[in-house]
Amino acid sequence: MNALDGLTVVDLSHAIAGPTCTNMLVELGATVIKVEPPGTGDGFRHYTEHGGEAMLSIPFASINAGKRSIALDLKTPAGIELLWRLLERADLLVENFRPGVLARLGLDFDALHARNPRLILVSITGFGQTGPLADRGAYDHIAQAMSGIALMNTGPDGPQKIGMPIIDSFTGYLATIGFLAALRRRDASGLGEHVDVAMLDAALKLVNTTVSVHSYTGRTPGGTGNRGFRLVATSEFYPTAQGWIALGANNQQQVEALLHVLGHPELIDDPRFRSHDARVAHYPAVRAWLTETLSTWRAADLEARLAEARVPVAMLREVGEIAQHPHVLERGTLHPVALPGWDRPLDVVGPGFATETRPTSTVPTLGSDTDAILAELGLDEAAILALRRSGVVG
Template identity: 35%
Template sequence: MFNQLEADFPTHRPRTEGAELALQGIRIVDFTHFIAGPFATMILADMGAEVIKVESPGKGDDFRQYPPMVPEFGGGVPYAWTNRNKRSIALDLKSSEGLALARELVAKADIVVENFSTGVIERLGLGYETFRESNPGLIFCSVSAYGRKGAFADRLGFDPIAQAESGFISMNGYPDREGVRALSPVMDISTAMMTSNAILGALVARARTGKGQAVEVALFDTAVLMTGYAPLQELYTGKGPVRPGNTSPDTCPSGVFKSMDQSFLINCGNTQIFQRLMTQVLDLPQVASDPAYATNKDRVAKRQTLFSLLQDEFSRQPWEYWQARMRAANVPCGELRTVGEAIRSPEAHEQQIVTRIPHPELGWVPNIALPIRYAQTPLADPAPAPRVGEHTLDVLGEWLGYNRERLETLAEAGAFGAAAVQGALK
């Protein structure tokens, strides 16, 4: 399937043999689905934690159904993106046997992460209060849409809803039309990052106090944070942000221009950069010294005139010419790339962002790395996302010490639900 891409991406470079991992020895039971929760636990798995993903027998995480589907993945490509370096166990939580197994796993865990609808985890008898005394070191993290308590705890939420209700959509797009959502699930990803950060903080606190704690992260809260400094600007001025398209309302010149052959964006975040742009890149010292453009406020007020001047100059040469000059002058700039161009770019190749990793059926699959570089405790070597229940028997044997006879009894009682697991016992 991916063989035609072998020339584009290098193979993953394994970490030094025997190198310890940052979260080595930490056990996580993962009851999450879709993006925010699974991406958070994947970050921790990449750091070396042992993450056991608990899934419904048969269908597993609903996110497995997002296309394109790859039969060898047991689901779609998006699922593989959020579930690297985990092991999957299939438990029927509607059966008493499956639920009992889940409780046994939680009793031995360092961390539990869940993003069920509010109240579900408690009704299952798997909530934090159930294990608070018997497992005092447990860190129990709940990821929700609007928090676990209060008037809106019952509301479901997905990334686009959070973008809409946080004001994020209102900030993006062009002023002559309605705001535009980001196609990338930016709120899910940022919530995952906040979740992993929160859990890491709780681990540090536990190392000091010996006690775990309940942790909450809400998608809506994170989405408001992702509107940046706009809320404070609104509070101080009484005015909300105006959709600026690809320009910046706060700095000038900052926006998209077109060379002879390529669109690109520049960002002059201060007057010093503007001066370098004019004198070292465009050879326009008279503009650099013009009092009409002396301050950022002046330039913002005359943005249309300044942009017209810049566009006229940039259209005279190809992007390669301007890129070299702006890099030499230390002017922030970047070409407008497609996703495909970005992952094949020299910068991505230099950072080994996309690599190829072994897959037992496909030979190899592409992998997108986390942007974390540890000097002493490298990230775990990436392993493909598991199929539903792929590691059920191994996990129950390792964590709970169950032998073959006990596993057969559980399978017959319907704890695992899937016939595939029962077949593996024969």
């Protein structure tokens, strides 16, 4: 049995954060009905390459596999009425419109609660439903800039955005947690609630240690870029003679093991290496020594030796390398799904933890489940045909 078997989710979200939330819910067993505009669908379907008529970009497919798709025009009264019929039997509605859009559709939380008291509403926005910035839109890099993350990731060319949608994705995971908390409360009260999830809040949660240190001391700890939070040169990235290596020697035992592997155990008693405080105080000298010493090693050899010595370490790898790593393959982290319009299945990442889940089997084309969903709502073939001819559904 999967954790969310029997639960129905109506998904009005698009792009990344909302669909990431509902992707997690699919993996945990929920039935997710993705509501999309006829003709175009979720704009993420068209992101970079697509599969002909199927309109399935690879990024879209990666976070929408296993969902059902209904193409429904919410700009029409008939479309809204059909949405209401879905919501009356649903457990969760996920949306990521700007604040106020749902209310203009007549779907504010009070209206939803009146028609379906058990319905949980999860709203995902850039800055939340309240506060002076609530009306602003946001993208992942906007949240990175606003939260301080971009300045913490400063390199020689200035502040850098992290090269993947980390805030979008983490916001989706927090939305999942928020829903599960609301579901637990509903088990006790029988009533749904409105969960307000903001990308800025999610970004601040990612840097919560830095926020707390600053609030107490007035300082932003750790510097920026490669130096990270701990300010120790023995826990950073370094170029080697072949490839890059990430060292993770943070405590004294790990540092001593590192020095043994590098062939310099005499430095254990060196004042620069003797303690954490000493390594912080002598950061430039320690980093210069490591840069020179590691330049004579190959990253692969160093990774093997340090791992054997119980020092946290990793070569810097391309995504394609780690996706095919024996460790990832043995754990079943990825699984294939059918991808209509493409020449082979697509590997997608599962929920990210080991538990009983429902592997997704295919990615929905736009409106692929429209007729079946409408039939489940009690509409006959003639009614469905009439809706299709009028453009209410696609």
